[in-house]
Amino acid sequence: MGKVLCLYPFILASCRCGCVLVASADQVLLGIFTDGDLRRAIQAWDGNIMRLCIGDIMTRDPRRCHPHDKAVDAMQVGGWVGSGGK
Secondary structure, eight states: OOOBGGGHHHHHHHHTSSEEEEEOTTOOEEEEEEHHHHHHHHHHTTTOOTTSBHHHHSEESOOOOOTTSOHHHHHHHTTSSOTTOO
């Protein structure tokens, strides 16, 4: 988890998805680095973030869902909709 932050903003910009999944060498999900994490780090560190490690600012242990879950169920896990699907 000693990867320095410098490449992650470029990955975010190039994939245009707003997040990068962070996994171990054996493909275990460790966290997620989002554009929101980047904005908060820039604010917290007064823009001096290029020496930070990704593990210091990523969201650890993100919520998960199964690939066969319904989209509305996944949105509930993420907290985007209430129990009525609205």
